[in-house]
Amino acid sequence: MFQTAFTLTLTQFARTLSLPERLQRSPLRNLTLEALRQRNTALDALFYDVKVITPEEAFYLSGSLAAEGSIxxxxxxxxxAIILCETLEEFALRGGGDAQALAVAGIGGSALGAAAFARNVADAIGTPVAVVVSGYGLADIVTEAVGGHFFFGHLKGLRPVFQMLDDFAGRPKFGASDKNDSETASRTSLDTRTVRALLADPRFSFRLLAGHSKGNLVISAALHELCKQDEIRAETLAKRLKIVTIGARIAMPPDFSDIVDVIGEWDWFGEMNSRPFISADQRIPHAWHHTxxxxxxxxxxxxxxxxILAKTTISEETEAAPALHVVAEPQASDAPTKAAAALASSKRPMRGPATIDKVKEAFSEKTSRDLPPVQTDWSGEMQPPKPH
Known part of the structure; x- marks a missing residue:
């Protein structure tokens, strides 16, 4: 617990040092949001494994904690070291093509929490992971005030609408902000547009999508947008992508069927924000919402x-894949290599897509065991130095 507290304290101290620089642009907006961003960073320090972030990396990320859409x-x-990118082009130039997985975190939406979640994923597969920062802006204040963050799965349409407030307030744009027409931008948030753009870009070949909490909603929205805009690309991705949702079960487009939904046995918060007709593939004993x-x-x-990835490899060698189960301790030292190999060859679906037939089946044929329990903001932000 000491390392978690140290990482959080260092991040917030460095963030405070950069405040005068960030106030040079949009001072009223930054002053209004700063306390809430600090609060969300503290939430992420509790919900994510921030001790895996080094002090140097925490200092590096401190000025970009709320940079929505950055990668x-x-x-x-x-x-x-972690590499922070403002645009898709920078992401491609700085080695983004080597990333085999794309992660999206939830909870507070800070860069610190996103980096910690992505590092957990990277340690599992043994290769670099791309992660999109959700950020925290004026739209999030309004959404939070009406319960949209607590019931994010059921009030998902609020945040994109209120993001217009941030645009009027002079929010800087990162990620895929310049890659979408006004119609698309009006109905999707910046983090969703960035995830969609990353998946649509043929320069990147992700094999794994991993989301936690509200991040699963971002992934779902991005995939649905991609299916509307580029059906051929969506079909290509569906053949090779494995999707792992953690902490909330959200419906994905029908073409994407290789999905594993993971949730904690005690995770009432995740259950409240999950679709009841989607059964969990794996329940983690004695686990809540935090990681x-x-x-x-x-x-x-x-x-x-x-x-999960080890079972995927085994399932390709047998006619019937064994049921997934939880490991309490990390795998052997060669596990990351095996996990990366599993990403490259995984094709077997873990569950079918959410359709009307599946909804009927969920309530008529499933056993009780299967049913769930009763940017930077850089508006004037100081840009951190890029590692050489």
């Missing part, structure tokens, strides 16, 4: 992903 390249622990391994009741992201 990070997060290598495995000890595999190099911080310093706290009791955590969901061990790295261990669970290793287990």
């Amino acid at each position: 990070m390249i997060v290598p495995p622990s000890g595999g190099g 911080n391994t310093d706290l009791a009741g955590h969901l061990p992201v790295t261990a669970v992903l290793k287990e």
Whole structure:
């Protein structure tokens, strides 16, 4: 727990040092949001395994905690420094094509929480992971005030609408902000547009999509947009992508069927925001919504992903895949290599898509065991130095 507290304190201290620089642009907006951004960073420190982020990386990310739409390249622990990218072009130039997985975190939406979640994923597959920052702006204040963050799965349409407030307030644009027409931008948030643009770009070949909490909603919205705009690309992705949702079960487009839904046994928050007709593929015993391994009741992201990918490899060698189960401890030292190989060859669907027939089946044929329980903001932000 000491390392978690140290990482959070260092991040917030460095963030405070950069405040005068960030106030040079949109001072009223930044002053209004700063306390809430600091609060959300503290939430992410509780819900995510931030101790896997080094002090140097925490300092590096401090000025970009709320940079919605920005992209990070997060290598495995000890595999190099985090790289922060403002646009898709920069992401491609700085090695984004090597990322085999794309992650999206939820909860507070800070860059610190996103980086910690992505590092857990990277440690599971042994290769760099791309992650999109959700950020926290004026739209999030309004959405939160009406319960949209608590019931994010059921009030998903609020946040994109209120994002117009941020545009009027002079919010800087990152990620895919310049890649969409006004009609698309009006109905999707910046983090969703960035995820969609990453998936649509043929320069990138992701094999795994991993989301936690509200991040699953972002992934779902991005895939639905992609299916509307580029059916051929969506069909190509559906043949090779494995999707792992953690902490909330959200319906994905019908073409994407290789999905594993993971949720904690005690995760009432995730259940409230999940679709009841989608049964969980894996329930983690004695786990709640958070992934911080310093706290009791955590969901061990790295261990669970290793287990899922290991079972995927086994299922290709047998006619019937065995049921998934949780591993309490990390796999052997060669597990990341095996996990990466599983990503490259995974094709077997883990569950079917959510359709009307599936909804009927869920309520008529499923057993009780299967049913769920009763940017930067950089508006004037100081841009951190890019690692060489």
